[in-house]
Amino acid sequence: MLKWLFGANERAAGGPEPPAGARQRISRQSLDDASRIVHIPELNFIGHQVRSANGRFILLWRDGNDAGTVGGARQSGLGRYYLVDGDLVVAVGQVERPNDGRVANNGTFTLNDWRFTSELCGMFLAFRADGSPIITRTFAANIFDSGLSDDGRYAVCQACNAPNSEDSSRLVIFDLEAGIETGSCVPESGWAARYEFPADRPVVRLLYLKGEGFDYGLDGTFLDRDTWVEASLAKGDVYLVQKLFRATGDAPSPELANRLLISLDGFLVNADALDPHTRALALKLKGACCEILEDFPKALRIYDAALALDPKIGVKRRAEQLRKLTGS
Structure with missing residues (x-):
């Protein structure tokens, strides 16, 4: 009884016992598995892993309960994560549904918590190498993806589309050294495939599958907008042209209207094989550009061509107004 009491007092004086697995060493054979899914027998763990760029730190996470009886979308059973420095577990924790882990060269790490609820929501979490929290940012939308600079200074995450939510499609930028959110935006260039943090300037570069990359300032300002506009127009993609048109409040400058016309032409x-609606949309946009350039007879002819392809394309009233204006 005395031993039990003294033992209890000793633990109380030294603080709470560390979580299971903390300060535990793991065999290199388990850690050197190059696959994304790993088995760590010492931790009774099967889950995902990601390494820091310098190879020092490994972040492990499992979107399932400790018993291994339930995983993925669920209503209970906390997931678990571990940070390993070399072969030593230095941080352990639990959140509802940990996913999309990132870890920096200094051990700073991030996770996206997909949450138990079926509602559109998520939580972005950032931690220091000792497991202490830096940022907890909740979203009224699911989280699409995230990024972390190699030095652990900056992080970003972007939400999915969520109708009627102010977080819908929002990109949020963090300075983890200062522990603050520095800015946010809904990127005109869309959801990125991955993120870069150039060492020579304070920006976040959004990278896309076809190799394109566009810089955003830490406050969310689209720094490469002109470059993106030119790249989008060069593709001749009617939906990108529509997006550019709307970005001006449906009132592009005459200079931009001319550039849009070239792209639409x-x-x-090459649009003969496309469905009538898509071709009609291109004609609708072309007619709108002609209106901005005050070539009203040409705009009317183009609107009529669009209506012949798709009577519901949305220019019937405008065509009638132009018919009266031009006396056609």
């Missing part, structure tokens, strides 16, 4: 040359 290039699209329409």
Whole structure:
């Protein structure tokens, strides 16, 4: 009884016992598995892993309960994560549904918590190498993806589309050294495939599957917008042209309207095999550009061509107004 009491007092004086697995060493054979899914027998763990760029730190996480009886979408059973420095577990924790882990060269790490609820929501979490929290940011939307600079200074995450939510499609940028959110935006260039943090300037670069990359300032300002506009127009993609048109409040400058016309003409040359609605949309946009350039007879002819393809394309009233204006 005395031994039990003294033992209890000793633990109380030294603080709470560390979580299971903390300060435990793991065999290199388990850690050197190059696959994304790993088995760590010492931790009774099967889950995901990601390494820091310098190879020092490994972040492990499992979107399932400790018993291994339930995983993925569920209503209970906390997931678990571990941070390993070399072969030593230095941080352990639990959140509802840990996913998309990132770890920096200094051990700073991030996770996206997909939460138990079926509602559109998520939580972005950032921690120091000792497991202490830096940032907890909740979203009224699911989280699409995240990024972390190699030095652990900056992080980003972007939400999925969530109708009627102010977080819908929002990209949020964090300075983890200062422990603050520095800015956010809904990127005109869309959801990125991955993120870079150039060492020579304070920006976040959004990278896309076709190799394109566009810089955003830490406050969310789109720094490479002109470059993106030119790249989008060069593609001749009618939906990108529509997006550019709307970004101006449906009132592009005459200079931009001319550039849009060139892009739309290039699209329409090769659009014969496309569905009538898509071709009609391109004609609708072309007619709108002609209106901005005050070539009203040409705009009317193009609107009529669009209506012949798709009577519901949305320019019937405008065509009638132009018919009266031009006396056609």
